[in-house]
Amino acid sequence: MPAASLAAVRSFVEAPQAQPARVARKRALAFKGVGKRFGDKVVLDGIDLDVPAGQFLAVIGKSGCGKSTLLRLLAGLDRPTAGSLTFGAEEDGHSRTRFMFQEPRLLPWASVVGNVEVGLTGIASGAEARERSLAILGEVGLVDRADEWPSVLSGGQKQRVALARALVGHPQILALDEPLGALDALTRIEMQQLLERIWVAQKFTAVLVTHDVAEAVALADRVVVIRDGSIALDLEVPIARPRRRGSPELAQLEGKILDQLFA
Structure with a gap:
């Protein structure tokens, strides 16, 4: 090979190659310094939370920690007393959020x-x-x-x-306030599987409030622990779906969450 050609090949191979651009996920919603008071009682204090579109987020904490208040703010059922809450879809003018309560609330x-x-x-x-x-x-x-x-x-x-x-x-966002809490154990697992299947198919952003640590790690891409009105833990769940309930990987994540809940 001629020297000039060899030099050109070597220059191409050794030079840093352009990397494909990383596609950023659109933002579904963002809490920025959000606080909520009821009189003198501080329920949420300085919540910063950025949720990409299509993510399944579980919010967990003890009773009275502020997790249901956070969900009500997200769904527009209440307003923060500090900070701001924005929705990425507002740029397109069609933000839609739906709320699923603890009880079915069907019209008889x-x-x-x-x-x-x-x-x-x-x-x-x-x-x-x-x-x-x-x-x-x-x-x-x-x-x-x-x-x-x-x-x-x-x-x-x-x-x-x-x-x-x-x-x-x-909807672009589905807010779920412990909708499976009153079901028996087997029905609850069936409903978890149904919810996951439809979420995979429709690709909406899901925000689930739950007391059930096993449910959180089985369903979510990410688990946020709320303690005393603040985020105590923000944990990714990097386990492929479908997930095997009771696996050592899920049990390890459950342990981290429980450590924070009872710290």
Whole structure:
């Protein structure tokens, strides 16, 4: 090979090569120095939390630590007394957040499909609303109960309807306030698996408040521990899905969280 050509090859190989640009995940929401008081009682104090779009975040803590207040602020059900809360989707003018409560809160005078259609208020109506509601009921395994009354459903089935109502409008953010806490152990695991499956399919941002450490590490990409109104731990869960409940990897993460909860 001619000397000039050899030098050109060597120069190309040894020179630093351009790296592909890293694609940044869009921000779903951000708390900046957020505080919340009720009279003289400080519930949240200086919360800084940046959540990328599509992330599954679990917020855990003892009763009264401020985690449900944080969720209410996120959902717009309350306002901070300090700091700011912003949503990345506001840049596109279509921020949508839906809230799933501890109880199903179904309308007893409406059918199952009618309850789901409530989630499309202002988005769709008539035949389109029914079609979309039947489709999401199919996702949660209750399309065959669409025209029944909520009173004939089990507790787990009612929560499936509540989940369908929250998701039928394809929200960007789903806020979940311990929605599985009242279910028996087996039904709870089934609901966790259902929630995870739909989250993977729809790619919304999920923020789950829970007391259950095992539930948090089984479902979340990231776990935040709230103690005395502040973030005591912000922990990534770098374990591939599907996750095997009871595995040593999950148990190790549970131990770190419990150490913070009882510190």
